[in-house]
Amino acid sequence: MTYIKPLFRHPKLPKNKIGYTLKEYEGALSTLCAGCGHDSISAAIVQACYDLSIEPHRVAKISGIGCSSKTPAYFLGNSHGFNSVHGRMPSVATGANLANKELVYFGVSGDGDTASIGMGQFVHAIRRNLNMVYLVMNNGCYGLTKGQDSATADKGSKSKAGSVNPFLPVDLASMAVELGATFVAQSFSGDKGQLVPLIKAAIHHQGFAFINVISPCVTFNNNLGSTKSYDFVRGHLGVTSQLDLVMEKEAISVDYEKGSVVRVALHDGTELELSKLANEWDPKNRISAINAIENARENEQVLTGLLYLNTDYGDLHEILDTTDTPLNQLDEASLCPGTVTLEEINRGLQ
Amino acid sequence: MTYIKPLFRHPKLPKNKIGYTLKEYEGALSTLCAGCGHDSISAAIVQACYDLSIEPHRVAKISGIGCSSKTPAYFLGNSHGFNSVHGRMPSVATGANLANKELVYFGVSGDGDTASIGMGQFVHAIRRNLNMVYLVMNNGCYGLTKGQDSATADKGSKSKAGSVNPFLPVDLASMAVELGATFVAQSFSGDKGQLVPLIKAAIHHQGFAFINVISPCVTFNNNLGSTKSYDFVRGHLGVTSQLDLVMEKEAISVDYEKGSVVRVALHDGTELELSKLANEWDPKNRISAINAIENARENEQVLTGLLYLNTDYGDLHEILDTTDTPLNQLDEASLCPGTVTLEEINRGLQ
Amino acid sequence: MIQKMPKKNSTSGVNDFIVRFANVNGTGSASANFLFAKSIFRMGIPVTPKNIFPSNIQGLPTWYEVRVSEKGYLGRREGIDLMVAVNAQSLAQDIQNVKPGGYLIYDSTKRLPGELVRPDIHYMGIPMMELCNEHFTNPRQRQLFKNIIYVGALAVFLRIEFEVLVQLLNEQFAGKEKLVPPNIQALKLGMDYVKEHFEYPLPFHLERRDLIGDKIMVDGNSACALGAIYGGATVVAWYPITPSTSVAEAFEKFAEKYRVDKATGKKNYAIVQAEDELAAIGMVIGANWNGARSFTATSGPGVSLMNEFMGLAYFAEVPAVLIDVQRAGPSTGMPTRTQQSDLLLAAYASHGDTKHILLFPSTPKECFELSAQSFDLAEELQTLVVLMTDLDLGMNDHVSDPFVWQKDRKYRRGKVLSADELDGLGRYGRYLDTDGDGIPYRTIAGTHPTKGAFTTRGTSRDEYAVYTEDNKAYQRNMERLVKKWETAKSLVPAPKEYQEGKSSEFGMLFFGTSIFSAEEAKDILTGKGISLDALRIKAFPFHEKVRSFVEDHQVLFVIEQNRDGQMRTLLINELEVAPSKLIPVLNFDGMPITADTIAKAIADYLYQENHLHHDLYQTLV
Amino acid sequence: MIQKMPKKNSTSGVNDFIVRFANVNGTGSASANFLFAKSIFRMGIPVTPKNIFPSNIQGLPTWYEVRVSEKGYLGRREGIDLMVAVNAQSLAQDIQNVKPGGYLIYDSTKRLPGELVRPDIHYMGIPMMELCNEHFTNPRQRQLFKNIIYVGALAVFLRIEFEVLVQLLNEQFAGKEKLVPPNIQALKLGMDYVKEHFEYPLPFHLERRDLIGDKIMVDGNSACALGAIYGGATVVAWYPITPSTSVAEAFEKFAEKYRVDKATGKKNYAIVQAEDELAAIGMVIGANWNGARSFTATSGPGVSLMNEFMGLAYFAEVPAVLIDVQRAGPSTGMPTRTQQSDLLLAAYASHGDTKHILLFPSTPKECFELSAQSFDLAEELQTLVVLMTDLDLGMNDHVSDPFVWQKDRKYRRGKVLSADELDGLGRYGRYLDTDGDGIPYRTIAGTHPTKGAFTTRGTSRDEYAVYTEDNKAYQRNMERLVKKWETAKSLVPAPKEYQEGKSSEFGMLFFGTSIFSAEEAKDILTGKGISLDALRIKAFPFHEKVRSFVEDHQVLFVIEQNRDGQMRTLLINELEVAPSKLIPVLNFDGMPITADTIAKAIADYLYQENHLHHDLYQTLV
Numbered sequence A, B: 001m002t003y004i005k006p007l008f009r010h011p012k013l014p015k016n017k018i019g020y021t022l023k024e025y026e027g028a029l030s031t032l033c034a035g036c037g038h039d040s041i042s043a044a045i046v047q048a049c050y051d052l053s054i055e056p057h058r059v060a061k062i063s064g065i066g067c068s069s070k071t072p073a074y075f076l077g078n079s080h081g082f083n084s085v086h087g088r089m090p091s092v093a094t095g096a097n098l099a100n101k102e103l104v105y106f107g108v109s110g111d112g113d114t115a116s117i118g119m120g121q122f123v124h125a126i127r128r129n130l131n132m133v134y135l136v137m138n139n140g141c142y143g144l145t146k147g148q149d150s151a152t153a154d155k156g157s158k159s160k161a162g163s164v165n166p167f168l169p170v171d172l173a174s175m176a177v178e179l180g181a182t183f184v185a186q187s188f189s190g191d192k193g194q195l196v197p198l199i200k201a202a203i204h205h206q207g208f209a210f211i212n213v214i215s216p217c218v219t220f221n222n223n224l225g226s227t228k229s230y231d232f233v234r235g236h237l238g239v240t241s242q243l244d245l246v247m248e249k250e251a252i253s254v255d256y257e258k259g260s261v262v263r264v265a266l267h268d269g270t271e272l273e274l275s276k277l278a279n280e281w282d283p284k285n286r287i288s289a290i291n292a293i294e295n296a297r298e299n300e301q302v303l304t305g306l307l308y309l310n311t312d313y314g315d316l317h318e319i320l321d322t323t324d325t326p327l328n329q330l331d332e333a334s335l336c337p338g339t340v341t342l343e344e345i346n347r348g349l350q
Numbered sequence C, D: 001m002i003q004k005m006p007k008k009n010s011t012s013g014v015n016d017f018i019v020r021f022a023n024v025n026g027t028g029s030a031s032a033n034f035l036f037a038k039s040i041f042r043m044g045i046p047v048t049p050k051n052i053f054p055s056n057i058q059g060l061p062t063w064y065e066v067r068v069s070e071k072g073y074l075g076r077r078e079g080i081d082l083m084v085a086v087n088a089q090s091l092a093q094d095i096q097n098v099k100p101g102g103y104l105i106y107d108s109t110k111r112l113p114g115e116l117v118r119p120d121i122h123y124m125g126i127p128m129m130e131l132c133n134e135h136f137t138n139p140r141q142r143q144l145f146k147n148i149i150y151v152g153a154l155a156v157f158l159r160i161e162f163e164v165l166v167q168l169l170n171e172q173f174a175g176k177e178k179l180v181p182p183n184i185q186a187l188k189l190g191m192d193y194v195k196e197h198f199e200y201p202l203p204f205h206l207e208r209r210d211l212i213g214d215k216i217m218v219d220g221n222s223a224c225a226l227g228a229i230y231g232g233a234t235v236v237a238w239y240p241i242t243p244s245t246s247v248a249e250a251f252e253k254f255a256e257k258y259r260v261d262k263a264t265g266k267k268n269y270a271i272v273q274a275e276d277e278l279a280a281i282g283m284v285i286g287a288n289w290n291g292a293r294s295f296t297a298t299s300g301p302g303v304s305l306m307n308e309f310m311g312l313a314y315f316a317e318v319p320a321v322l323i324d325v326q327r328a329g330p331s332t333g334m335p336t337r338t339q340q341s342d343l344l345l346a347a348y349a350s351h352g353d354t355k356h357i358l359l360f361p362s363t364p365k366e367c368f369e370l371s372a373q374s375f376d377l378a379e380e381l382q383t384l385v386v387l388m389t390d391l392d393l394g395m396n397d398h399v400s401d402p403f404v405w406q407k408d409r410k411y412r413r414g415k416v417l418s419a420d421e422l423d424g425l426g427r428y429g430r431y432l433d434t435d436g437d438g439i440p441y442r443t444i445a446g447t448h449p450t451k452g453a454f455t456t457r458g459t460s461r462d463e464y465a466v467y468t469e470d471n472k473a474y475q476r477n478m479e480r481l482v483k484k485w486e487t488a489k490s491l492v493p494a495p496k497e498y499q500e501g502k503s504s505e506f507g508m509l510f511f512g513t514s515i516f517s518a519e520e521a522k523d524i525l526t527g528k529g530i531s532l533d534a535l536r537i538k539a540f541p542f543h544e545k546v547r548s549f550v551e552d553h554q555v556l557f558v559i560e561q562n563r564d565g566q567m568r569t570l571l572i573n574e575l576e577v578a579p580s581k582l583i584p585v586l587n588f589d590g591m592p593i594t595a596d597t598i599a600k601a602i603a604d605y606l607y608q609e610n611h612l613h614h615d616l617y618q619t620l621v
């Protein structure tokens, strides 16, 4: 059941550059459990889109199935959404993106949705450098089916019922780096200050932007002994850097500087300003990113912030060399070779 | 069409410890193209099983679909085989293994079979540390469907038809290491000297043993410009170590020694003797293994040999704590709680 | 408190009414509501509870509907006599749903808004929250005991025996005994409040009976799981999905109790939560191929995903058991509502010419039996068996005959050759139809050092399991599979016959959870002098008795819970019967079908075809 | 050389015989064999080649069967008049397959073993290898030109016009002209050898005709691909599988030619080789959801895997086009053999109550037309459309009427609201049945800043696309989908009628590639004085004309290429027709059905039912 929110809008709400209030980026009232990490992530998406003055109808929200995958109904109510089938968000997003290269694509998934049933599609969306924000709301469990361990549950993590997970976790972030994802970040639903700029950066990144957000399930995986509880995660955060988005689209000659503050230019000229907090970590070097994640893991830390960035590869449309006009806007004139050509073709087959 | 081989056996063929000749490890005549790398791998499997004196009927061969997945018919004709469906060998192998922990399991797959349609099952078989040899016959293309690029095709590799692959490859070996596979090796179908001992070690490894074998497709991907051709691979091989299997099952106190020759004990007491050829590489350290693969890749080399080994984890049966008797051999007495218990259960529900 | 007013049409009588609880999910109402239902059961009175819950975890409306029926009618019925409305979100709707003359219990801590007052029902306000706050301090207790308070209230209104409630609480908290007294305190709060403020009992209420006998109360999913334990399943591979999740969970619970080796503490089973449904069925096929009994449980979306593997099991002739706990489709549909709408999919799953064995349990007892039997059938027929249950049967508690297991029952493992048998054989042919029943002989890996090995495959092969593309060999194999299908008809469970011979030109055909309402509808019609024969189908392919029943009757009402009449399609197609004979009686809105729906549909048809007099018809609609 | 002997039963006559080539795959025989078939086509004579190839890449037997038919019968026929046997592996079997009195061409470089000599056929040995070794040095050429040599030999034996062969070689090697002379040399080697050593032509041979007109020769997969180009498909997602791979490959070839923007060199299309079939259909659904026409092509195993997504397309009402090039199932089955056995799966794919639109092309021209039309239908009906072709149609070259495209043809994009239309609307309801035809209005993302946005989902929702578990809302939606299905019946292509009105009590029903043999069988029967009406089905749901044809006839022969009579099941189920009226005429061994199979099955029935005199029956069997 979705409740339609009261339509009342405060007349004095601040507006962003294109004249929208924050409210206009909200969605229907959430039906998730009170305190669910996923709702905080929805709020961060709302904030990021408001801040960036993105027109809501230029956004498409695509998800799989799960509590996490329900959230597209709870943010950006003026955007089209597609709550598809379990684990297959990446393929639906790929098709949608191919049809119209001009929208912003949010793919929302859960750890069950991505790391189990959706693993193959996740890997291949990375390989295609699909231009989208791929956000996993990672709670280490299957919320909607009542709390079974997921493949991202840590070895040794305790479930609410008291059982201990015996399997090694799939680390989505290091997998993504390993596979060559061009933007990989990790965050925590409880850290809006970090999450909002990461989402903004991900939107500006022209390619596959993956954000793995630890997002506690208050109902099934917030107990003592769980490594995905609010308490545990708060106590085990490592941070690579603080990140700011610099919107001036000026050509920057020096792309990257050694030191504690570095700037990286994105395809569209936007810049990321990173105040590095982790040593020995270079956001543009895969091995260094993997090492940083592995080292953090060995110290029982979850490394958050931007982990890896690569602006050298074009997205799928560049790879396929598609025309500038979105494919869904081409008409008969550009699509149909016509009657005369067909007669020629016929002659060639005679 | 499968041709039955002539039944004639040379009476003076040498026999292994259990009295079998090499011939008795062979299968039906191959229907693959003359020169296909896969046939060499079949031969290596035959040799390894003969050398180890494995009883053929204690082996189960499971595969997906593809030229590679046909090979189980062409080796170990006295073993049961299951040529299942495309990309799903790991799940069938998991079920088979759960049913009978005592057999040796060969899972044979192709790069299409594993890196595309089978990606999810591959990842999760690793996570479960399934006790099997998982062998990918990797030719960078879909042989059986006539040569399309697969997900392991290198970026920039040229197909026979002249097109250039624009996508980054999935590196199965480094993925496997990243995901915590407990035995990861890489080899080349043209290097039987390396491959046979690797297969033997994999059989002795009590857990998931992954061997990614570059296996050129002579018909569709052996052309100039292909990075999976015989010529290219031969010219770009890196080797971590030379490997020998030491069968004396004596307890070895020192498990591992620094230096150029190291010995690693497997669960069953067998030892691997490794003559290290690559510096800075420690087969029991994940980060070092990943770095070695990445560095080789940057030097345009395919690193072969044993890449990573971990003997600390138990296999799926250990994780699940199953009984010693193979589950498929339990009878009513141990399976059925019986009539009296059922009456008790009924009373509990009244 | 709202004034009492004289009402019209008030239900009265003993042991025949419906109570609905309107709660918020995630607030612990489930165990209080179950306490209510189970206490009625313990008083020897037939009762059916149904959980109508949302597809989310917390904070949305959820209902629990309990039908009490002296006559033992265990199906759903429309018309709520008493509503326990403790969810503010759905209160307005809940009040609307009470039948004229009915009763409403609500939390009167806050005053009911005037617009919610209907003149034609009785309001009984109990200040539940206030009572809780007065007597309990712990916030979680305050929430939980609201629910126990209304059970206490009901105990007085409906005459539930206090001792029964106390006994049930003691059982529930065995091991945590200190939880019993506060629960009893809460019960009493509710009881006392009613005794002080209202006339009681209500015109309809309970009276102890002896109608339950040795019956049990249990959900179908647990029964399926127990059947699999008894049936000897050792490998379970599954992927979570409502409403089938509790099959695997119950299996695990039972296995921990009954399947751990006493001496070693090790497990005589293996359960794997697979990465998805494709993997789950793949594991099941792998395990069965290797000689272990193995199953998976899922619901519609999972069955769709398993299609390719189902075709492999059929064609490669590997045993496999799949439990499909059906829910309302298509696609994600209504995941927490019931339907019988996967029949066509399951019967002909996968590309090419395929047919799969389906079993249709109607009660927990049959869930147990058919679940155990499915392993025998799968191995005897070397093929996939799909146990078709549904959310209503699987997730609701049902009053059922007790489980039965013959002392000397042995597993029927079908034609599997031993090493000795292989030695006694000439050339072994995996797909030779040696016995003329279409069923060839299997061998399992590891049996014999040199004989019996072959490659199982989804491709065409000859009788010796050698790959071939020969069109004749392919055709022979496909025809043998048809023969095996014919053999299956005599192995699958026979239908339940409701009469000897034939007593009417009209027949009712039904299956699965339609049993309760269909039987009730039959009685309703009989009560009006319209007597129909009836048959309950238990399996596909159809048993010979289904064929003769269909042939023997002129008009058959096929009762099912889907839109397109899928069982009817199977009947028409497999029995070659004229469609015009088969009248569909359907309900597909996700709620269990009711007897009234069935009786009315049948009456409509009979009236329109001039088999029913106008006056009689009017009493039925 | 083997002695010539007088033979019995030798076939004779002009333009009416069958030649089969027995080769090893991977040896380059395909282009030589095609040269042979195409030369006959160019001589104005109807011809049908069929490729019978193994499911491997190199070294196994492969056959190419060419039927020449003055009367224009383009189906397969049994009985090989002339075998060109150049594969040692299959030689013995190939010789057995020649019909008595028939001819065998073989490579006489080595002497034929005595046991392979049959007294009742003609042997014509040509030392192909020897000739090659004598005249060519390059080993690859030596292999290839063996094939050209036998084409040369056939040119003399069968009177193929030399100029036609030369012309075809010139066309084939346009751009690589220097390859032409050695090919011509090889041709001549074969021709000269025959002229020197044998009597020619054979009793059966070719004579130029004018029976081809403006017809074309092309495979169905290319035609489907071209239809998709014309139909405006821009996003193609696919996964390799025989026999559908060449649909995507042909699309790419055509797109590179006709869909690259002249000015920028950029592509007006996107092709993605997906990671599997689930991803392929997911991409197609995503693209169509976002307003681009998109399709995928696959075969049985892929369709099985797509099941879940097919249900989503149905229930969420997203257009999608799926081309199913059917092969012999179940499971991996016979991947390189033909069948029409995915009908039931495709028609009712996925769990829950679902129905999908199917189209059945019979010829390349129809592949083109229906492929283009499928995009219109998918968008007009906002649902999945499955184009059901098969290996025979898809991978073999067929003589076909030329492709046609109306000059002013516009894409019918169905009910998609523009920004202006949204502005003119009150509250937009995605699932409102505004027009009473069951088809609601879509909006595409990005259309309007504040109106028309909604969430597409596979779960139940109300008319405004708001999630709901209300049973009434669910039921309304399911009933609207039935209404849409009714609407579809008037939009899908009408069947092909073979007569005006009714001229017989007996009717033939067929579809897809059974067209050729069914038409021929009809003529055979007519020739015996047995005249039947006929109808060729082009779509599911069935057009009104299919219904009336079925109703109008007393007995209907349903001709199909599967074991279980799947089209018959659809007819019975959807048209509510008595099964006894529908007589299955089946072929399911993986080879295309023949006219004789059909005529005999029909004659059998008529004879058994006493509609056919014994004497006449004998002439037919």
Ligand SMILES: Cc1ncc(C[n+]2csc(CCOP(=O)(O)OP(=O)(O)O)c2C)c(N)n1
Residues within 6 Å of the ligand: A065, A066, A067, A068, A069, A086, A109, A110, A111, A112, A113, A114, A137, A139, A141, A142, A143, A144, A145, A150, A217, C239, C240, C241, C242, C277, C301, C302, C305, C332
């Ligand atoms: C094919 C299929 N299988 C299973 C399900 C049942 N199901 C619904 S949500 C879910 C898991 C969701 O877990 P996750 O993605 O982690 O999301 P969360 O609820 O934890 O946010 C499952 C298994 C389904 N809907 N479809």
Ligand SMILES: Cc1ncc(C[n+]2csc(CCOP(=O)(O)OP(=O)(O)O)c2C)c(N)n1
Residues within 6 Å of the ligand: B065, B066, B067, B068, B069, B086, B109, B110, B111, B112, B113, B114, B137, B139, B141, B142, B143, B144, B145, B150, B217, D239, D240, D241, D242, D277, D301, D302, D305, D332
């Ligand atoms: C579900 C399904 N999709 C597609 C196919 C077709 N198919 C057969 S083999 C193959 C690819 C095999 O490639 P790979 O695994 O690399 O094996 P190779 O032939 O190269 O050894 C494909 C796509 C199939 N059999 N099943």
Ligand code: SF4
Residues within 6 Å of the ligand: A031, A032, A033, A035, A036, A037, A038, A067, A068, A139, A143, A144, A216, A217, A218, A219, A220, C057, C058
């Ligand atoms: S169950 Fe867990 S994941 Fe789902 S809404 Fe509740 S807290 Fe969030």
Ligand code: SF4
Residues within 6 Å of the ligand: B031, B032, B033, B035, B036, B037, B038, B067, B068, B139, B143, B144, B216, B217, B218, B219, B220, D057, D058
């Ligand atoms: S096509 Fe390639 S992979 Fe297949 S058998 Fe031939 S060489 Fe090997």
Ligand SMILES: [Mg+2]
Residues within 6 Å of the ligand: A066, A110, A111, A112, A137, A138, A139, A140, A141, A142, A143, A150
């Ligand atoms: Mg989760």
Ligand SMILES: [Mg+2]
Residues within 6 Å of the ligand: B066, B068, B110, B111, B112, B137, B138, B139, B140, B141, B142, B143, B150
């Ligand atoms: Mg390959």
